[in-house]
Amino acid sequence: xxxxxxxxxxxxxxxxxxxxxxxxxxxxxxxxxxxxxxxxxxxxxxxxxxxxxxxxxxxxxxxxxxxxxxxxxxxxxxxxxxxxxxxxxxxxxxxxxxxxxxxxxxxxxxxxxxxxxxxxxxxxxxxxxxxxxxxxxxxxxxxxxxxxxxxxxxxxxxxxxxxxxxxxxxxxxxxxxxxxxxxxxxxxxxxxxxxxxxxxxxxxxxxxxxxxxxxxxxxxxxxxxxxxxxxxxxxxxxxxxxxxxxxxxxxxxxxxxxxxxxxxxxx
Amino acid sequence: xxxxxxxxxxxxxxxxxxxxxxxxxxxxxxxxxxxxxxxxxxxxxxxxxxxxxxxxxxxxxxxxxxxxxxxxxxxxxxxxxxxxxxxxxxxxxxxxxxxxxxxxxxxxxxxxxxxxxxxxxxxxxxxxxxxxxxxxxxxxxxxxxxxxxxxxxxxxxxxxxxxxxxxxxxxxxxxxxxxxxxxxxxxxxxxxxxxxxxxxxxxxxxxxxxxxxxxxxxxxxxxxxxxxxxxxxxxxxxxxxxxxxxxxxxxxxxxxxxxxxxxxxxx
Numbered sequence: 061x062x063x064x065x066x067x068x069x070x071x072x073x074x075x076x077x078x079x080x081x082x083x084x085x086x087x088x089x090x091x092x093x094x095x096x097x098x099x100x101x102x103x104x105x106x107x108x109x110x111x112x113x114x115x116x117x118x119x120x121x122x123x124x125x126x127x128x129x130x131x132x133x134x135x136x137x138x139x140x141x142x143x144x145x146x147x148x149x150x151x152x153x154x155x156x157x158x159x160x161x162x163x164x165x166x167x168x169x170x171x172x173x174x175x176x177x178x179x180x181x182x183x184x185x186x187x188x189x190x191x192x193x194x195x196x197x198x199x200x201x202x203x204x205x206x207x208x209x210x211x212x213x214x215x216x217x218x219x220x221x222x223x224x225x226x227x228x229x230x231x232x233x234x235x236x237x238x239x240x241x242x243x244x245x246x247x248x249x250x251x252x253x254x255x256x257x258x259x260x261x262x263x264x265x266x267x268x269x270x271x272x273x274x275x276x277x278x279x280x281x282x283x284x285x286x287x288x289x290x291x292x293x294x295x296x297x298x299x300x301x302x303x304x305x306x307x308x309x310x311x312x313x314x315x316x317x318x319x320x321x322x323x324x325x326x327x
Numbered sequence: 328x329x330x331x332x333x334x335x336x337x338x339x340x341x342x343x344x345x346x347x348x349x350x351x352x353x354x355x356x357x358x359x360x361x362x363x364x365x366x367x368x369x370x371x372x373x374x375x376x377x378x379x380x381x382x383x384x385x386x387x388x389x390x391x392x393x394x395x396x397x398x399x400x401x402x403x404x405x406x407x408x409x410x411x412x413x414x415x416x417x418x419x420x421x422x423x424x425x426x427x428x429x430x431x432x433x434x435x436x437x438x439x440x441x442x443x444x445x446x447x448x449x450x451x452x453x454x455x456x457x458x459x460x461x462x463x464x465x466x467x468x469x470x471x472x473x474x475x476x477x478x479x480x481x482x483x484x485x486x487x488x489x490x491x492x493x494x495x496x497x498x499x500x501x502x503x504x505x506x507x508x509x510x511x512x513x514x515x516x517x518x519x520x521x522x523x524x525x526x527x528x529x530x531x532x533x534x535x536x537x538x539x540x541x542x543x544x545x546x547x548x549x550x551x552x553x554x555x556x557x558x559x560x561x562x563x564x565x566x567x568x569x570x571x572x573x574x575x576x577x578x579x580x581x582x583x584x585x586x587x588x589x590x591x592x593x594x
Contacts, residue, residue: 116341120487120488214484216484232520233480250520274513
């Protein structure tokens with residue numbers, strides 16, 4: 061029954077154009093390192109994001125992940141070549157302060173941002189601006205740390221992450237997750253999920269309840285069937301020859317060692 | 328300091344203004360001092376629903392520009408002395424006021440009132456940002472339609488990012504007869520997506536249209552309409568009372584439908 065879902069509905073199409081190659085570079089990113097929290101802002105060379113949107117992302121990430129950070133963990137802001145004025149720095153610091161995270165360091169390659177940060181009393185590290193050509197990520201780079209979110213991904217929210225994404229909550233219709241690695245939804249998957257977005261066909265999408273608007277793995281696309289199944293099981297989507305296939309999670313662990321899992325008719 | 332509650336939805340035409348007018352009136356009848364703020368600058372109509380159009384002399388904008396005092400702009404309701412309305416300007420657009428000014432107005436009103444209800448405009452642009460700027464709580468109004476629910480989901484996400492965590496759901500214009508034959512989303516379907524606690528369900532009722540056109544909020548009429556009762560119940564729940572939800576199916580119940588409900592598996 062579950063196999064019908066995939067083979068009948070899998071419609072390989074050309075991939076939408078808007079999927080960028082460097083997927084994480086357009087959103088803010090947190091990284092824990094040696095007891096400190098690094099906050100990366102998207103560089104201006106990739107996508108020009110509205111300041112309001114950026115601040116909303118920051119608030120969403122903070123409320124979705126705050127269980128994992130000790131209060132009063134010092135934060136390093138890696139703003140790269142993004143220009144921040146004193147007011148914007150203050151807004152970032154205020155937002156972090158609401159999550160009880162003190163902003164201590166500012167790393168920037170822009171002189172004006174450096175001046176603003178120094179005036180506001182933050183520790184400062186100014187690097188020389190890099191040429192866009194040289195700052196391009198080298199090919200074959202490793203995936204980033206998994207992103208763990210404890211929040212429903214609601215309509216209008218798009219999570220992009222250059223690694224695996226784990227969501228404790230539902231992915232609602234209208235919401236989207238684009239990950240370079242796997243996507244695990246501990247809840248209902250009703251929106252758009254794109255695993256292996258930079259081209260890795262071996263990535264998988266897992267959900268307790270698969271009712272997706274659309275599933276994508278690398279350059280493969282699948283829609284949900286027109287008539288939803290009567291019963292739902294935890295399921296896993298993966299690419300087999302010819303498209304995206306969905307199998308029940310209980311079958312998956314049995315077939316984990318096999319490269320191409322064969323589905324028994326008993327499902 | 329009174330409670331500041333924004334009534335919002337994302338999508339237009341789902342009943343934000345009707346809900347604001349009726350809840351304001353219902354709360355005032357419970358003996359609370361209530362101020363309503365029309366947050367829909369440029370397209371005001373809360374005064375129409377309350378039948379107070381011809382009493383508006385000053386608006387929020389005149390208060391902010393110092394042309395009049397706040398108590399001069401407040402329109403006292405003709406029937407209910409506990410209810411007051413701060414009208415919006417009709418002739419300006421939504422950029423005529425900023426979030427800080429809105430906060431200032433709202434906080435001043437909250438000092439003298441038990442409740443400040445803010446009627447938010449549709450959409451998620453500047454007018455919406457103004458409306459939610461000062462709010463501590465939110466009522467999400469939605470109809471059981473996928474487009475309205477999708478927009479409501481987006482708005483819930485934005486409210487959460489603004490640290491408004493006290494969010495309650497009002498499902499408006501439900502038609503139990505259509506839900507029973509699976510032609511309309513049920514309240515449970517709506518809740519599944521939004522995962523926000525329910526505070527009231529208002530059945531579709533043509534008397535709402537009549538009361539709107541007359542400028543007489545439905546909660547005032549004593550004809551025992553279910554919609555009016557549902558609004559009064561929401562007001563009591565806001566007050567912290569535990570009130571049973573209305574059995575909207577009762578009118579359409581036959582032995583057959585009861586049996587079918589009994590046997591249809593709850594999802």
